[in-house]
Amino acid sequence: MNNKYKKYIEDFNNKNICFEMFTEKGNDKVKKIIEQIMTTVFEEDKLNSRNLESYIKKILDKIVKKKQFEEIRDTEPETHIQNYVNEALKFKGENFKVNRWRF
16 A cells, blocks of 8 residues: 555544444444555455445444444444545545445
8 A cells, every 4th residue: 555545544543533333432443444444445456336335344244243333334324434435435536436325
C-alpha cells in the first residue's frame, strides 16, 4: 500500500467518530472494521461492488454470529460503514459504490 493510502487510513483513525453503536467498544469495533475494509480497498486491484459487498457481509455476519455487537446490523452503523467505504473507493478512483442493502 502506498503512502497516500496509509495517510488516508491514518487520518480516518485520528477522527473521533460515533458510529451509533450502544457502547464505546462497539464504536471502536466499527472503526476497526472500516479500517480493515479500507485496507482491502487500497490493496486489491480487482475489486467490484459484488465481491466487496460479499466481503463486508462476511465480516458483519461473523460478528453477529458470535453474539458480539449485534447492533452492527442496525441501519445507522451499516450506513456509516457504507459511506466511509464509498469515500475510500472514490479516493482510490474506483467507479463503483457499495450499498448496505446488499451486505
